[in-house]
Amino acid sequence: MKQTLIAAALALTTTGAIAAPQDYTLDPSHSQVVFSYNHLGFSTTYGMFSGFEGSISFDAEDPAASSVTVSMPLMSMMTGWQKRFDHFMTEDFFGASEGDMVTFTSTAIEVTGDNTAKITGDLSMNGMTKSVTLNATLNQSLEAHPMNGKPWMGFDATTTLLRSDFGVDKFAPYVSDEIDVKISIEAGRSE
Numbered sequence: 001m002k003q004t005l006i007a008a009a010l011a012l013t014t015t016g017a018i019a020a021p022q023d024y025t026l027d028p029s030h031s032q033v034v035f036s037y038n039h040l041g042f043s044t045t046y047g048m049f050s051g052f053e054g055s056i057s058f059d060a061e062d063p064a065a066s067s068v069t070v071s072m073p074l075m076s077m078m079t080g081w082q083k084r085f086d087h088f089m090t091e092d093f094f095g096a097s098e099g100d101m102v103t104f105t106s107t108a109i110e111v112t113g114d115n116t117a118k119i120t121g122d123l124s125m126n127g128m129t130k131s132v133t134l135n136a137t138l139n140q141s142l143e144a145h146p147m148n149g150k151p152w153m154g155f156d157a158t159t160t161l162l163r164s165d166f167g168v169d170k171f172a173p174y175v176s177d178e179i180d181v182k183i184s185i186e187a188g189r190s191e
Contacts (some may be wrong), residue, residue, distance in 0.1 A: 019060050024153060024187035026054035026070065031185040033072070037163075038176035047079045049102070056187050058153070067106045068119065074100040074126075093168045094126050107131070115139075119157065126166045134159045134183065151189035158182055 033049040052072030059065040074096050079085045089096040106121035115138040123132045134157040145152035161179045163169050169177060 021057045021059040021066065022151070023190040024056040024058060024151075025190045026052070026056070027186040027188055028052060030154075031187075032183070034182045034184075036180045036182075037178065040174050045084075047077055049077055051076065054104075054185070054187075055190070056153070063111050063117070064109045066109055068121070069103070069105045071101050071103045074102055092170045100126075104132075123161070126168055128166050130165045132159055132161060145188065148188070152186065154184075154186045156182070156184050 028051045031050065031052065031054070033052070034046060035048070036044050036046045039045045049072045052070060054068065054070035057067045074094060075089065075098060077085065077088065079088065088094060094100070102123075102125045104121050104123050106119050108120045110118045110120075112118055117136050117138075119134040119136050120131060121134070122129050136155055136157040139154040139156055141151075141153040143151055159181045161181060162177050163179050164172060164177050
């Protein structure tokens with residue numbers, strides 16, 4: 001059963017008293033970003049990032065004051081076909097080199113329901129930064145993860161990006177400019 005953001009946050013504090021924001025570290029083994037786009041009207045093509053780093057500062061008293069940061073190496077992108085990956089890394093798209101990162105840093109959180117929020121932040125990729133909004137859902141939060149005993153949270157989020165906003169618009173509009181993004185993350189209380 002899904003819990004409200006506030007109830008979940010209170011469950012993760014050690015007392016009912018006013019608590020400081022709690023820091024959580026993303027679990028790289030259970031956090032993914034999946035993206036998809038239309039290929040010439042024939043198919044939907046998928047790619048993924050996994051194993052990335054990030055953190056959440058969760059404020060139980062004021063969930064809107066929470067924050068999230070995520071970073072992933074661009075060259076950790078998985079496309080399912082080596083030739084596609086190689087092409088994406090060329091000057092036709094990213095012109096990527098080792099160490100290039102994709103980052104997201106939240107700038108505002110608007111609580112929209114019992115377990116939902118809009119998370120707005122700066123997405124930086126390919127040398128460009130744009131504001132994007134994620135539609136996020138708190139899936140579950142527990143005071144003790146059933147396998148490791150630590151406080152744990154899990155979220156899903158979606159957004160749609162325009163790749164032309166980041167200078168990777170080769171073959172648009174035939175290959176769609178719109179990229180659908182689905183994010184699923186788990187995070188454990190930082191030690």
